[in-house]
Amino acid sequence: xxxxxxxxxxxxxxxxxxxxxxxxxxxxxxxxxxxxxxxxxxxxxxxxxxxxxxxxxxxxxxxxxxxxxxxxxxxxxxxxxxxxxxxxxxxxxxxxxxxxxxxxxxxxxxxxxxxxxxxxxxxxxxxxxxxxxxxxxxxxxxxxxxxxxxxxxxxxxxxxxxxxxxxxxxxxxxxxxxxxxxxxxxxxxxxxxxxxxxxxxxxxxxxxxxxxxxxxxxxxxxxxxxxxxxxxxxxxxxxxxxxxxxxxxxxxxxxxxxxxxxxxxxxxxxxxxxxxxxxxxxxxxxxxxxxxxxxxxxxxxxxxxxxxxxxxxxxxxxxxxxxxxxxxxxxxxxxxxxxxxxxxxxxxxxxxxx
Amino acid sequence: xxxxxxxxxxxxxxxxxxxxxxxxxxxxxxxxxxxxxxxxxxxxxxxxxxxxxxxxxxxxxxxxxxxxxxxxxxxxxxxxxxxxxxxxxxxxxxxxxxxxxxxxxxxxxxxxxxxxxxxxxxxxxxxxxxxxxxxxxxxxxxxxxxxxxxxxxxxxxxxxxxxxxxxxxxxxxxxxxxxxxxxxxxxxxxxxxxxxxxxxxxxxxxxxxxxxxxxxxxxxxxxxxxxxxxxxxxxxxxxxxxxxxxxxxxxxxxxxxxxxxxxxxxxxxxxxxxxxxxxxxxxxxxxxxxxxxxx
Numbered sequence: 263x264x265x266x267x268x269x270x271x272x273x274x275x276x277x278x279x280x281x282x283x284x285x286x287x288x289x290x291x292x293x294x295x296x297x298x299x300x301x302x303x304x305x306x307x308x309x310x311x312x313x314x315x316x317x318x319x320x321x322x323x324x325x326x327x328x329x330x331x332x333x334x335x336x337x338x339x340x341x342x343x344x345x346x347x348x349x350x351x352x353x354x355x356x357x358x359x360x361x362x363x364x365x366x367x368x369x370x371x372x373x374x375x376x377x378x379x380x381x382x383x384x385x386x387x388x389x390x391x392x393x394x395x396x397x398x399x400x401x402x403x404x405x406x407x408x409x410x411x412x413x414x415x416x417x418x419x420x421x422x423x424x425x426x427x428x429x430x431x432x433x434x435x436x437x438x439x440x441x442x443x444x445x446x447x448x449x450x451x452x453x454x455x456x457x458x459x460x461x462x463x464x465x466x467x468x469x470x471x472x473x474x475x476x477x478x479x480x481x482x483x484x485x486x487x488x489x490x491x492x493x494x495x496x497x498x499x500x501x502x503x504x505x506x507x508x509x510x511x512x513x514x515x516x517x518x519x520x521x522x523x524x525x526x527x528x529x530x531x532x533x534x535x536x537x538x539x540x541x542x543x544x545x546x547x548x549x550x551x552x553x554x555x556x557x558x559x560x561x562x563x564x565x566x567x568x569x570x571x572x573x574x575x576x577x578x579x580x581x582x583x584x585x586x587x588x589x590x591x592x593x594x595x596x597x598x599x600x601x602x603x604x605x606x607x608x609x610x611x612x613x614x615x616x
Numbered sequence: 617x618x619x620x621x622x623x624x625x626x627x628x629x630x631x632x633x634x635x636x637x638x639x640x641x642x643x644x645x646x647x648x649x650x651x652x653x654x655x656x657x658x659x660x661x662x663x664x665x666x667x668x669x670x671x672x673x674x675x676x677x678x679x680x681x682x683x684x685x686x687x688x689x690x691x692x693x694x695x696x697x698x699x700x701x702x703x704x705x706x707x708x709x710x711x712x713x714x715x716x717x718x719x720x721x722x723x724x725x726x727x728x729x730x731x732x733x734x735x736x737x738x739x740x741x742x743x744x745x746x747x748x749x750x751x752x753x754x755x756x757x758x759x760x761x762x763x764x765x766x767x768x769x770x771x772x773x774x775x776x777x778x779x780x781x782x783x784x785x786x787x788x789x790x791x792x793x794x795x796x797x798x799x800x801x802x803x804x805x806x807x808x809x810x811x812x813x814x815x816x817x818x819x820x821x822x823x824x825x826x827x828x829x830x831x832x833x834x835x836x837x838x839x840x841x842x843x844x845x846x847x848x849x850x851x852x853x854x855x856x857x858x859x860x861x862x863x864x865x866x867x868x869x870x871x872x873x874x875x876x877x878x879x880x881x882x883x884x885x886x887x888x889x890x891x892x893x894x895x896x897x898x899x900x901x902x903x904x905x906x907x908x909x910x911x
Contacts, residue, residue: 315775322776426906428897437893462790464777466666471772471779478756478788480781482770488884497889587796590803594893595755595827604904611906 311509311553316467319509319553324586327442327449327459327561329579330354334530335392335400343400344389388580393448396564396576402532409570413535425607428600435600437593439498440476441537445515445547446563447474448536449579461581462588470504470511475588483513491517500547511551518545535570544569557583663815663849665771665778668880668887671764671857674719676751678833679873680728681721687714688832689745706746722764724872728835734866741834749832753900754892756787756804758828759821759843760859760873768880770887778810783887791819799823802839817847830861838865853879 311319330350335342345353392400405413425431433439442449442459449459462473473480483502491501501517536545550562562578565571677688687703687710694700707714730738741748751757757765767783778791791810799807799822807823821843829836846858855877862870902908 322774424906427904428901436897438891462779464772464774464779464790466772466774469666469772471781473779473788473790477786479786480779480788482772482781482887484886491886491888495888498891499889587792588790589801590756590805592756592804594753595804601901601904604901608904608906 309555312556314465314467318465318467318506319511321463321465321470321511321551321553321559324460324462324584324588325559325581326584327447327461327579327581329388329393329449330357331388331390331393331579333393333448333533333577334402335394337401339391339400341398343391343395343398345391347389350389390579393577393579394575395578397573402530403571403573403575405532405535406568406570406572409535410531413531416534425603428604431600431603433498435603437477437597437600439479440474443474443476443479443499444563445481445500445502445513445549446565446577447549447561448533448577458589458591460584460586460588462586470513473588476591477593478591493517496520500545507550509552513549513551515547515549516545532571535567536565554580559583662812663817664773665817665847665849665855666773668768668770668885669855669877670766670768670880671875672878673722673764673875674717675722675764675873675875676761676766676831677716677719679721679723679831679835680833681723681726682716682719682833684718685716688716688749692743704746722873722875724874729868729871731866731868734836738834738836741829741836743834745832745834748829748834750828751832752896754785754896755827756785757782758804758824759789759806759808760845760857760861761828761830762787762789762805763845763857763859763877764875767890768885768887780808781887783890785890785892804828806841806843813846815848817845819845819847821845836866837861837863840865847877850876853881 314320314322330353394400394402397403428436434441447461458475460475462471462475464471464473468484468486470483470485471480472483479499481499481502483504485504485506487505488503490503491497495501496517496519498519500515502513502515504511504513506512545565545567547566548564550560552560552562554560559581560578561581562576564574564576566574674682686701687707689704689707691700691702691704695702702708703710703714728738746752751761751765762769762780762782762784765782765784769780769782772779772781778793780789780791782788787805789805789808791808793810795809796807802823802825804825804827806821808819808821810817810819812818822841824837824839824841824843826837826839826841840863842862844860844862846856846860848856848858850856856874857877858872858874860870860872861867898909
């Protein structure tokens with residue numbers, strides 16, 4: 263169940279353009295899952311990808327980063343990596359039932375994308391029980407003692423945030439960065455945070471652009487072997503360099519910001535460590551993109567930072583081709599959420615004074 | 617505008633035919649030498665606009681011809697009863713850094729043909745620049761302003777797609793080469809529909825809101841704005857940029873700006889994150905802090 267503070271923060275975010283109904287039109291067309299478990303699209307089929315003029319797999323198009331697979335496996339599932347189809351259906355049903363329904367009087371209608379995400383006809387069945395593939399229990403590795411301390415200092419539950427100033431609010435509320443932007447691009451937090459979690463890919467022989475609908479952010483990834491940006495330059499999305507390994511695009515990202523920020527406190531300190539960035543000068547993310555079918559892009563990633571996690575961790579899920587278009591997500595331009603959060607807190611303080 | 621759009625696909629057909637005949641000869645002669653140095657990533661018969669580009673002029677201060685002055689925002693009162701060139705109090709501390717270089721202007725014919733009531737609003741905008749210029753708040757810049765702000769932008773052009781990526785505020789435009797129909801909703805960056813006229817990339821941009829400006833001098837438009845941009849490759853290192861601006865609610869006739877754009881030539885030239893939303897939080901929300909910061 264979506265807790266209340268998180269939900270209210272979400273609804274308060276000023277959003278200029280939000281509609282995800284275009285997802286529905288093509289979700290129905292993706293290939294059906296295999297019954298063998300694991301990924302629903304089998305990479306070992308004889309299918310050959312469409313190619314660009316320079317003979318690379320052609321990733322052009324718009325892809326949805328939405329998956330019914332949770333980031334972490336439920337602990338009681340142990341090493342069980344795949345559901346049966348019946349189990350997967352039941353899992354999706356239960357998750358949908360836990361969700362809070364649309365409340366009246368808000369300025370956008372999240373029933374649109376929730377309905378899409380809940381409808382088995384739209385969302386392809388993926389039988390895996392977690393996005394995380396390594397460690398083999400499908401769960402995030404534990405933090406180093408140093409990192410544990412750092413993360414707890416840095417990430418504050420939204421409900422406990424005093425709203426003393428913009429900086430203590432989440433990057434999402436501040437319209438600086440959305441949770442699923444990554445890298446790695448993690449569809450965490452359920453569909454309510456996955457809305458408009460779409461990317462558009464433009465590809466040339468020396469550059470790949472990953473244009474994310476939220477928050478109109480484009481990662482321009484050179485493929486020409488140039489070195490990373492100088493170490494003084496640290497960025498929210500890091501600095502990415504790509505190369506091809508056969509038909510797989512491999513992207514390495516470093517130079518993440520090393521300042522202290524709240525992004526979003528989740529149930530997992532280990533995930534917060536990724537979201538809070540900060541001081542993780544060793545953070546390095548490897549992403550691998552492979553066309554798995556005409557309408558499915560396999561996304562695999564590995565996250566390394568020996569100063570934060572006790573071991574590297576990896577995961578994968580399938581992105582699904584959608585018709586698009588992407589809409590302009592002008593966020594800060596319509597952000598009445600953040601000033602409302604701050605001014606409500608100031609009113610509360612004044613009211614509580616004797 | 618809708619009728620113009622429907623005609624476009626046929627125009628593309630004509631243009632493509634013309635390109636097939638002309639390009640091999642004339643373009644090869646003009647740009648073939650320098651293009652050899654870079655991977656040809658666009659369609660072989662179309663100019664390759666890939667790269668990082670930047671304007672080098674004073675257009676973002678003021679599109680029209682203007683002398684240098686002390687600041688974008690000048691004191692409104694006149695001490696000693698003489699005309700002064702004194703910055704308004706909030707920008708005094710910037711000294712010469714906050715001053716405005718003169719510029720010969722980029723508007724064909726020199727001045728923007730405002731309707732009389734719109735000219736009043738433009739002057740009012742200029743007087744209230746600090747409160748009103750969307751650039752100050754890190755808002756998306758709109759078109760054509762994104763082109764000539766003092767930040768680089770990158771064109772990524774593949775045979776099937778084209779994107780413009782602006783360093784300022786991470787603004788992005790996807791150029792559609794198929795008619796997407798009328799814009800589904802107004803937006804800051806508009807809806808961009810491209811076509812090739814010979815060797816020139818022509819982009820029709822519509823579907824704007826009325827929130828963006830053309831420069832720091834208060835030049836503005838309504839949501840009826842229609843911008844026709846033309847990008848023509850002069851050499852491997854230069855583009856000529858034109859933008860025809862139509863907005864019958866604000867201007868008496870269409871008008872045009874023209875300027876060259878220059879390739880950023882640095883080895884490993886790269887856009888760098890400019891996430892200015894964070895930079896303007898104190899300006900926009902500082903008064904809502906529990907403990908407002910000391911001046």
